[in-house]
Amino acid sequence: MPAVEVSRLLKGAPPVGKRQTLDEYRAAGGYEALRKGLGMTPEQITQAVIDSGVRGRGGAGFPAGRKWTFVPKNTGKPVYLAVNGDESEPGCFKDRQIMERVPHLLIEGAILACRAIGAQTAYIYVRGEYPSCIGNLEAAVEEARAAGILGSDVLGSGWRCDVWVHSGAGAYICGEETGMLSSIEGGRGYPRIKPPFPAVEGLWRSPTIINNVETIANVTLIVRDGADAWKSAGDADTPGTRLVGISGHVVRPCHVEIDPAKTTLRELIYDHAGGIWKGRKLKAVIPGGSSVPVLPATQIDVPFTYGAVKAAGSLAGAAGVIVMDDTTCMVDALLNLMEFYHHESCGQCTPCREGTGWLEKLVRRIWSGGGKPEDIALLDRVADTVGGAGAGKTICFLADSAVMPTKSFLKHFRADFERAVAEGGSPVWKARASRRKPAAHAGAR
């Protein structure tokens, strides 16, 4: 099957690096959804989003419309919308396409979402390493304000709504929804304990709805085209299109908008990304961003829907497909991930704070030739004490995000670990070690 790209979110988008201006956006029918939405009641907008079945594109896949209904009524407190554009998950660069290239699509969706949930203020939290997104979004917000789309009188409706762009400062954990709230408030990016859930007590202890950038951009399309038309892409499990980023050992790392029901993981890798580089073979793929379980090459013939990828043993997550070729030492790959999670753990909860460091040390020891045969079983056990899919051992999912790759790497690629123990380390380490003096392999950072 040839690579079928669909074009909805990025329809008419300028090339990477460029921004669609307000005039360009309007010429293509932009802000007509907002005009339509202003003629609808908040309940009607919410209902359209519920009917669309759109699931959260940040990774968890929670039905967005249902989330909106969790906002308590008549609390006397303001309601906020927080749009998560932190995109800190390794392997993910899809939201960037929206924020950088079609920022007005996102702003329009944010205003509509505010209208639906009773908010008048939206914050778009943008990854600090995305200066072009921040700049382009801010420019678009200024344009919208100047044009009366944002501000005290949205499109002459008498209703006030404003959007603020908030820059992150480089912490992975600020992409966790409640860590993001702490960061927006100016605090340390600590995820918050639930309950209370953000919909009840979020920003400044007020009801707050948190949605991913791609989810909110889709709201514009849902209101504009109606839920039924929007649902024409995808299937009942994963309605709508998905933006996917493909990176790693592929010929053409890229982002692509697809119909998830009609596109398999294999097609993403071999058609959209041009296949495995250097004529090599596929060894493993992480389909949804670094936190989800790895899949072996045998399990890629699945549509890229939430349900199908889950059935294959992983998660579609935030659609960051990371491809590894057959020269990859999985110990080396896991060490890379463990360094990341150890570095990014906020340190709030005991299992994550202490455990991610221990995991990294164990993997590094195996990687650097100091591993003992029992270290592999220990790695497996320590991973279980730290977290796991749905383990709930910590306030947020970072610990689970470190454990899911660990467990799946051991499950599918245990031989790589056994070889590293038996043969004095990962081939990568050995190659490096042969080029320089032997280093202590005890594993202390």
Add this chain to the structure above:
Amino acid sequence: MPKLTIDGKTMEVPKGATVIQAARAAGIEIPHYCWHPGLSVAGNCRICLVEVEGMPTLQIACNLLCADNMVVRTQSEKAKGGRADVMELLLINHPLDCPICDQAGECKLQEYSFRIGKDRSSFDFPKVHKPKHVRFSDKVMFDAERCILCTRCVRFCAEVAKRDELDIVNRGDRNEIAVKRGGELENDYQMNVIDVCPVGALTSMDFRFKSRVWFLENAKSVCSGCSRGCNVTVGSRWNRVLRVIPRENPHVNQWWMCDAGRFTYKGNDADTRLGAPMIRKNGALAECSWDEALDAAAKGLRDAGADLLALVSGRLTNEEMWLAKDVLAHLGTPHRDVKPRAFAKDDFLRTGDGNPNSRGAALLGIAPGTGGSGLTSLGSRAFRGAALFGEDLDDRPEALEALSKCGFVLVVGSHETETSRRAAHVVLPGVTPFEKDGTYVNVSGRVQRLARSVIAPGEAWPDWKILGALRARLTGAPAPRTPADAFAEMCAASPAFSGLPWNGLGEHGADARTPEPAGAAR
């Protein structure tokens, strides 16, 4: 009112109660580090894991709201295993330096390690190293390696002291508590962070290395620093007070006390302590026997009679004030007063009244009677005699000058003062609040027990015994043999204390019968 079952015990709890609170109320202690009944829920230590029927994963009891028909198991294999895992993780980077750690003996890491931990660790890497002996202030020392990042100290400063002075810097297992903006802790309640710290990370600059805590003798008492009467535990060894820490009393101070209150014991061992009675002979004070001194004091008081000015210290116990008042009534003098001790109050515990028993004095009518004069009349009016029960005038030079012109001056006190040196004809050595039993009435009318922690030096007598002996000499009334006797006598005669039982005051005290003084007060 949700009804739930914890470890087979069924209980009904107020709406909004968490499982850890419900369990505690039922006498089931669920291990916890970050949770503290006086602070917000942080949910970060993860040690309070419990198994709940119908829930797939272990839950943290500190943030789990009780619900109807909830069945909680704290002792299931799964719950115990989960907690043991957390214990193991807590210790992998902990220095395990218990032999030289000041917290040893009252450390929750030790306690839970012993109770619920594993007997060995699978961790065989070098530990993460962090700064040690970091001065947070001249009162608080920090050791980042021992810290388990529970954030109790951070939350105490922000939520209770209302001074957001602490925070966490860095990430993950490099996290450290730090004073914001590189400054020092400045709030007046900062030493509570030492008490809330469940481990040896925050220690007291004053107490550290003075004694292993298991050698301390602990007395449940109340602070004599101000009229709040914060409940305290006084730790002593070698007959010396070594520390004063707060003791929970929901009616008075919850779990807290101010830093100044902790230092009220300083001076207890001062060189100026009085160890023997003295009489002024040929212009100089000379030590003498108790009989000689008491006879001289009684004679002086009798001679002054109705023209005696008595200053009864607001630091004396109710029993002592009662006996003093009885003595003064017998002499027929209306000139009785309490010297005020004002300091800057705050909107938390510090009342601004440095007399711990002002309310007791008011309830017992220690104030100028009809036609009587008080402290302020010293200088403008001559008295035939003066008696200072537990009081001095060192801070009031003009009054002291006037006092020294009195024909007879009795000073009862624990320390040698300018007042006793210059003005006293008879000096009777009393004791400090750490050296006697008795009761105080705090600012809100709570009658609370003061407990003896250490024995006074030399031949000093507790003030109630001195006053009892003086009264016996003046009136023939029997001297109370114990402070409990004096308390019973006072309760029988004074409506404010009517029917209060000495032993029944318990750990948290009891409200005075008539908390507002009737008529006799200023």
